[in-house]
Amino acid sequence: MGKLEINKRQKKSALFQTAFDLFTNKGFAKTTISDIVNQAGLAKGTFYLYFKDKYDLRDKLIAYKAGQLFADAHKALAAREITGFENQMMWMMDYIIERFQKEHTLLQFIAKNLSWGIFKNAFARTVPEESQKFYEYYLEMMKKSAVTCEEPELMLFTFIELVGSTCYNCILFEQPVTMDKYLPYLHKAIHQIFLAYTTS
Template sequence: MGKVEIKKKEKKNALFQNAFDLFIDKGFAKTTISDIVERSGLAKGTFYLYFKDKYDLRDKLVVYKAGQLFTDAHNALKKYPDMDFEKQLLFVTDYIIERLQAQHNLMKFISKNLSWGIFRDTFSNTVPQESVPFYEYYLESMKKSHIICAEPELLLFTIIELIGSTCYNCIILEQPVSMDKYLPYLHQSILQIFRSFTKREQV
């Protein structure tokens, strides 16, 4: 990556981070584009190089923040290259839940948007490719484990939607129970979903 591209990435990341801080501190409705660029130390024209408006920034910021979660989970998972695939799924689940429990502001911002929409957008060429390494690892690890799955994207979609809605209700609302109390049931549900989508290749 050249110096120009690095500078562009740094400016975009600055807009993302400062917008996130302002949305948390002031709320989305009360935060203006002027607030964001002023805190970022950038000209307003720079903002429009990356985003159409404040709503476009918010949507891409959700993708960016959620993408970082999965990228971090992927990097943590690299320490256990020989872990069974089912255990990998639960490891990533627990990693994401622990981060969201520790960062309520992040959970509130992402809200119920930790969903397949995050990945659908992330796979496009119009937003940062934050989660692509995780998805590629997911496919490669499944192949390495001799797991046959006709619809790997639908499998991941189902699991991600379940984790997203569960985190929102159990962490933010603490309904119907706390996240800690519900976690064993979530694990069981994820494994049942996984096994219904897949079969082991005979080797």
């Protein structure tokens, strides 16, 4: 990777991190592009090299943060001897839930804002290099376990929507119950989703 490319990635990363801090502390509506570039120590023109506007930045930041989280989960999974596609996906979801329990700011930002459209359209273009192929990892795990799924994308969408929405309320508000109390039921629901979408 050339020096110019490294510099570009560092600037984009600085914009992402600064925007995340401002969006989660000050609020999206109250944060301006000037706030972001000033805090990042960059020129306003630099912002427009990477993003069309504040909304484009938010959408790409959501996918970027989600991509980092999925990559972390996959990396942690690779260090363990867990076999079987369902077991592997269940472990990764538990990893993500534990991270959400420890990092409420991340949960509030990702779970509240992540939609399938943002995930699908922005994911591959915005996440770090090591996590660009999360969907490919997902398909590869399925293939290695000899699991057949006619709609893998739809199944992943269901997992993301279910885990994101239920975790948000259980972790932040303990509604309708705490996350610890809800988790066994979430596992059962995930198992039923596997049964509905797959054959082996």
